[in-house]
Amino acid sequence: MTQYSADRLIQIAIALSAEKNISLLLDRILTEAMDMTGCDAGTVYIREEDHLSFGVMITRSKGVHRIRQEGETLLPPVPLSRTHVCACAALERKLINIEDVYQDSDYNFAGTRRYDEMNGYRTQSMLVAPMEDDQGQCIGVVQLINALDGEGRTIPFSPETESVILALGSLAAVSLNNTLLQRAVTDLLHSFVTTMVDAIDARSPYNANHTRSMVRYAERFVDWLSTHDGGWRISEEEKDPFLMSVWLHDVGKLVVPLEIMDKPTRLGALEGQVKNRIQIAQLMEKLRALEHPEQAEEAEKKQQTLNEASAVLWKINTASYLPDDMLAQLKDMEALTCLSADGLEIPLLQPEEMEALCVRKGTLTAGERREMERHVVHTKHLLDHMKFSGIYQPVPDWAAAHHELLNGTGYPCHLKSEQLPREVRLLTILDIYDALTAEDRPYKPPMPPEKAFSVLENMRDNGQLDGDILALFKESGAWKKTV
Secondary structure, eight states, X not given: OOHHHHXXXXXXXXXXXXXXXXXXXXXXXXXXXXXXXXXXXXXXXXXXXXXXXXXXXXXXXXTEEEEOOTTOOOSOOEESOTTSXXXXXXXXXXXXXXXXXXXXXXXXXXXXXXXXHHHTOOOOOEEEEEEEOTTSOEEEXXXXXXXXXXXXXEEOOOTHHHHHHHHHHHHHHHHHXXXXXXXXXXXXXXHHHHHHHHHHHHHOGGGTTHHHHHHHHHHHHHHHHHHSOSXXXXXXXXXXXXHHHHHHTTGGGGTSOHHHHTOOSSSGGGHHHHHHHHHHHHHHHHHHHHHOGGGHHHHHHHHHHHHHHHHHHHHHHHOSBOOHHHHHHHHXXXXXXXXXXXXXXXXXXXXXXXXXXXXXXXXXXXXXHHHHHTHHHHHHHHHHTTOOOGGGTTHHHHHHTTTOOTBSOSSSSOOBGGGOOHHHHHHHHHHHHHHHHOSOOTTSOOOOHHHHHHHHHHHHHTTSSOHHHHHHHHHHTTTSOOO
16 A cells, blocks of 8 residues: 555545544545546445445446435345355455456346446446454445546556555444444434333323424424524534433423322312212211201201302312402302211311412412422433433533523523523423413413413513524424424
8 A cells, every 4th residue: 555545544534434424424435435446436335134235326427426315225235145246245355356247257247237238338347345344344345346547448446456445445334333333322312212202291191292392393493493594503413412402301200290290170189089078068968957857957058058169169170270259269168167977067178178279370289389390300310310422411401491591580490591502592482382382281271372472472571581582483483283
């Protein structure tokens, strides 16, 4: 190998190690191999189980440059049979140099001949090299076609180029392996994330669509930003960590008790005991009227009072918001008593039941709300144990800060604007918008988009949300439902 070739290989190795897109990496490998050997055409194959899959193909004299995109099948796979030259190079991990494939009887070139007939081409010389990594595993093949002399005539591949192409193949294999390994790790991370979200969804049917809706909004918005001159772009490298933080922002809800997560009414699990107490009290009044006829009228009035109280209680229990008059009605019941099964006079409502029913908005008491709000603390704790690194390092902090507000009134850490990056500001807006418009919340009807944006804009005016990001999100239309 010449000093020039060694220097060139060092430069190529640096370039290959920097390329993270597999399609572009394969294209770079083939282009460099063709330039180094001065040939007209070439193909790179990737080894997959029992076959070789097409990755990239170039024929310069025909203006052909085809790169397989994910999910595409541009050429039939080559079975790992020693009758196929590229498969043999992969199986035996050896370089094969053929002067004229039409004169060769060792390998099956029927496919090559058909391709030539269809495209008016003449495949002649061929150099096939395995891409062998540092573990001795062949992960693909570089197939070069028709070396050319200075006059553009087809000649055999020079033996001097063989060692250079083998070296290039090894460099390519290591880079490709690293990229594939990185993709496998990323895919594993994505799989874990969706599994966690599925677990949250399985626990609580009332919140099942929240995270996926937010991810849809986020993906559409990021894509819109890439085509809009709004002063903010999220690059492809930055996109995945941000979406990861959206996927994981509610993972802490795995730790929140279900009776809080799924509390559809103010009383929640206390409903049964209140119903039983009222039913027993009504039965006791009927018995009192039978056993003491002189008290029948009083017992009847008491039953009527219990019926009226029950109607008000169940209305309050399911109301999305309690106005002052309903709260006043509830306070009037605080002094009501009823008979227990053993004939004792007891309060109609216990203190914890009264506390639950007095919740002005929503269904959670102050204590339950504090427990619910701790889901962001649990999110941070769980994600910190996952050891995110590199471009994913901010994910735990972003995910756990989605309830923080710019003026420091959010939770759990009361962070302020200078401590909240744009990713968190956007995540907060997405979270609030979906919470307002969600159709699967048992304690409130969904808001129409225009009303939801009115709420968000009020929060902006109060210094809680980023007005610039909110305006971009509204303009983007990323929040619109698709059929």
